Amino acid sequence: MATMTIAKAINEGLRASLAHDPKTLLMGEDIGELGGVYRVTDGLKREFGAMRVVDTPLAESGIIGTAIGLALRGYRPICEIQFDGFVFPGFNQITTQLAKLRTRSDGMLSAPVVIRIPYGGGIGSVEHHSESPEALFAHTAGLRIITPSNPQDAYWMIQQAVTCEDPVIVFEPKRRYWLKGDVDTRTPAADPFTAQVLRRGSDATVVAYGPLVPVALAAAAAAAEDGRSIEVIDLRSISPIDFDTVTASVTRTGRLVVAHEAPTFGGLGGEIAARISEWAFLSLEAPVIRVGGFHMPYPVARVEEQYLPDIDRILEALDRAFAY
């Protein structure tokens, strides 16, 4: 058991993957000498060499496209996209190739490519550095999408992504890179495609993932002071979504708030609300309330605090749910 940040946990997870399987390799912009702009790959090039930790030319379609080719040759490439907003030049290769190869080949071919994307806001940065585009990938079948919210998950989920035969996108909550926690490097975390109940409660359920998990927990703690018992679920996997866990919870609590940083309109909160409204129709005492970003490009740093869902926004949503 060691204490480390999420960034360090991913670094250690990548190290373990590289050490364990000679077919793994890291690819991306500035991941070598520099160790990535967030130092998540720090020291790995020095340790494993330039054939295993590859500073690529500056071209995201090139990164994903060549990773697919490497995977077809039996390798397990782990690509880094430098920031959420820069995944789009690679969108075509992800959506039309990576996701579809298995179906195209009637199940004959696998493309176990892992794509790491630091995502989300709250870091006071410039345009394209604070986005949450996960819904744009979740709609496409053939991909799996996970997002850790703590060091233990971070350490294990990256390794589980690497051993998965399907392509996996790992969205890393960049503003939590420095969040510390215990990591048990011997006992694997739970199946990465399942949700986890982080706090038990009986009056309402809050579902969150990635950077908003600490916010949801804090909101639940605040609500407890008002005498409300809130259950908090960390989704962990965005595609597939572990609806069984959410349904079971809502069936007990009767109320659901879903929170993500991504814009509400067309976001995954809609998918969750729609499905839970159907599956738990008779248990719901209030409509599912969504908390998310507004329908605008992620705003400039000076106003992002007003934009980002925070404890108060979740509490306000709970208030609305309790008003029914």
Added chain:
Amino acid sequence: MATMTIAKAINEGLRASLAHDPKTLLMGEDIGELGGVYRVTDGLKREFGAMRVVDTPLAESGIIGTAIGLALRGYRPICEIQFDGFVFPGFNQITTQLAKLRTRSDGMLSAPVVIRIPYGGGIGSVEHHSESPEALFAHTAGLRIITPSNPQDAYWMIQQAVTCEDPVIVFEPKRRYWLKGDVDTRTPAADPFTAQVLRRGSDATVVAYGPLVPVALAAAAAAAEDGRSIEVIDLRSISPIDFDTVTASVTRTGRLVVAHEAPTFGGLGGEIAARISEWAFLSLEAPVIRVGGFHMPYPVARVEEQYLPDIDRILEALDRAFAY
């Protein structure tokens, strides 16, 4: 009043736009001499010349990116993407540039680019030619997305898209290109960003758009024989969505089925279900039922009939709604 197909109506609409505003121009692959693979731009190069109807190099990012530049110079480019599945090389320019220019410039710059995309299945075609990716654009603020379901709307909506100061994506239901109907070339269609109630009913509401509108109407007709009165709404605009019209309907009928060809998971049906479940919570007698594609790449031609939402799938969904 003239009778024409949807393809011809768009052709006439484009002709009217080109004739009316010298700053408009068409850009795309094979739209000139050939008139487009669906002949939607037939004859326009001959009529307006190669500076107004431009056969571009084969590069979708290039098409959208140069269209943005032309728009910045005061032009109104109307881009054709040859098939739904080939929009992805242009996704970056649409998502990070076209959608964001206005916000980036604090409202100083407009980029009134129109992007026409034939979409949807049912044409017995090969991979990438039958997809419905509209949700991947709706989640991004800054874009408007519309889809006509009949010749009258097709004729007018393309022209309304061209005069709109915001970027507009027009999804054209390709398997309905040959659907005929009356076009009144003197009286403009309703505001393209509003929904229309196509059939009045009192027992349940079916919301559809684009290629599924005729299917929804046929399902309503079939249900009528079983004594059920179904209201049918043609959404017409996918972003924004005219929730007021849908809410008003559901408040009366108490039941809602949403149908689209796009995969259900992460599709716009989720957004509609989530919002209507909230706005009409106390009126809903059953959960909103979604009918859509399955979570798989659009399947090969020989099985697409089983895959595509049809009259029976909508009737089955209505049955489920009525079971509550």
Added chain:
Amino acid sequence: MNASRLPAAEFEAEEVLRAAHAADVGRDQEPGGEMLQVLSSDGSMAGGMAAEVAGSTVDFAPYLSATDAPHLRSLYRDMFLIRRFDQESTALQRQGQLALWVPLTGQEAAQIGSGRALQPQDYAFPTYREHGVALTRGVRFDEILRLFRGVTNGGWDPRERNFHLYTLVLAAQSLHAVGYAMGMQRDQLADPSLPQGVSVAYFGDGASSEGDIHESMVFAASFDAPVVFFCQNNQWAISVPSSVQTKVPLAKRAEGYGFPGVRVDGNDVVAVEAVMRWALEHARTGKGPVLIEAYTYRMSAHTTADDPTKYRLSRDEQEWQTRDPLARLEAYLRTAGLADESFFEELGAEARSMATDLREAVLSMTAPDLESRFAAVYAEPHPLVQEELRFFQQYEAGFADEGKHA
């Protein structure tokens, strides 16, 4: 700006087309001395072939098979069979047995010449028209037609044939080819006793404009990847002439990335094979990528859904008839006395029986059912897919049980 881009409303149809292509004819159809060739359109064979490539003179003589009669006959056989296959497939499409067909007639030399140069350990990434290359990699004709009958998006096991599936999103496969080559490079480092493989990216003149082609060349050059870019410039991207994609030979692109580019007569199977052998050796021996532009012509429509009379002159089509890749090799084989009449007769018979078998195979292809498609999306269990499959099964069962609506 050139004249062809000015408004043309006042012209009549044929003139418009002529005007629109005036510039192209001079530019693209007379590529001058840059195009490598040994077997000219009249069927005469030059003694050798040499050219300036990336600053030094390359002698292609060691790579030429011009005097190897059995080999020339077998090249002719492949070209003949694949053309016959093309005709049969076109017929099958016309009869409604295929959803679509993508003809390759005119490009047999480019495809057979390049494909036959490959070694077993090499791996080719086609677009959607490389039926000739498929043949050289051992893909069966009926396997190719499965896609066009709409029963699969694949059709064969790429790992068995070292021939990837057709990729319909233009240029996407070019990056896969480079990545695959990077893998071959790593395999060799890990085990130097392995035969070094080369990866080949096939693409067309139209696709050359896509960003992915550029990125694949940047990556290939950066990592000295053992990859050959094989561009069939067949003059057309559906209705758009190659002059819209480029005004100079596409082979010249290579220089900008620092690796050799060669333009070869794509209708000369001997020259194509030689240039490809040279390029493969270049890549195989660690000297990095090569770009080959095979200058050829799509003699038929883009697909069976296309109507070329809308955009190109029959004059040009006729002109290219005289450069037919099969006719010239046949002429050479006959005049040089390398094949007698019986060879051509037997080949005709072989092709006829192939066509009959093919037709049978196509008619007996079974369509998958949707149920089976749920299993091909993910390698590992997936709750959403399982749930939707359950729904679908129950839904279908509902019909079986009680003969529901409609």
Added chain:
Amino acid sequence: MNASRLPAAEFEAEEVLRAAHAADVGRDQEPGGEMLQVLSSDGSMAGGMAAEVAGSTVDFAPYLSATDAPHLRSLYRDMFLIRRFDQESTALQRQGQLALWVPLTGQEAAQIGSGRALQPQDYAFPTYREHGVALTRGVRFDEILRLFRGVTNGGWDPRERNFHLYTLVLAAQSLHAVGYAMGMQRDQLADPSLPQGVSVAYFGDGASSEGDIHESMVFAASFDAPVVFFCQNNQWAISVPSSVQTKVPLAKRAEGYGFPGVRVDGNDVVAVEAVMRWALEHARTGKGPVLIEAYTYRMSAHTTADDPTKYRLSRDEQEWQTRDPLARLEAYLRTAGLADESFFEELGAEARSMATDLREAVLSMTAPDLESRFAAVYAEPHPLVQEELRFFQQYEAGFADEGKHA
């Protein structure tokens, strides 16, 4: 494969870096005779400048301003001010007044030389480091800093300055520049009395690998668009040396598209200006696009968030100090007697007062509120935006009214 790509675990830190860059030094820092230059690093000025460009010899003498003292002084002034601006902005960032800063020190000659060659009707599309070009287009220093203070993603009205907003997605603006040029072309056709404008796409060595750069060159060549591609090869894309993007001069890419490419000493403001004048004239007179590679060096960090000691040798940084674009022009102005001490003193004073004003302007910048952002998303009314705005206003009002949670 070159040695620099082999595992290096056994090396020590400095050696690793040396080994990793061994190849680059010979390759990139000695570009040989291909690089155009008149003002050498020691401050001596050659009489003229000529080069082979796309097959014919171009004499740049008519475009040189080497003997025009007031002009040279004003070029120096711009370079001096922009460097001072850079230093002040770095300081402001260190003091927490800016979220981030992107320094340009080292690239003053490339930016001022190219920017000053533009005519009023021309239009430039920058990346995010073109503060020098911004200055030549009349953008105020404090307008540039608004983005870096996080109060806007823009900062000025591009239509007023004919200078587009910074674009952070690498290479995207290059296509906008080509499209803009296509618009200029059409404007001229409609009204030939208009002065023909040229559009300029600025990008870096790293961005050159993106597909959008390729597509922009394909479109520009295809339509003979009046556009100049201006690539500042400052040797680095954050931590990645330009040798990973290309092994040959980037200027060579142009040949593959059929238009001229020139490599110029990007630290020689006189040469840059001349080459840019020539290129603009080329594009302006309908001869089509040009690619200029300005060979320069990013003397500072990539951004204030970057630490270059992680990836490059202080040896190299020192070596480039000796090629400083300002120092060499200062030396020339002094030795040639074109500027006296008072010129430099006055300039120093001007810069100091500029810095003071700038600091004040930055500190008094007002942040927008989120409410105002709702209005900037769409030009026309939008029900979802209106609804969310209403929600937000009520939500905020809730706090004002009753001092809610937390």
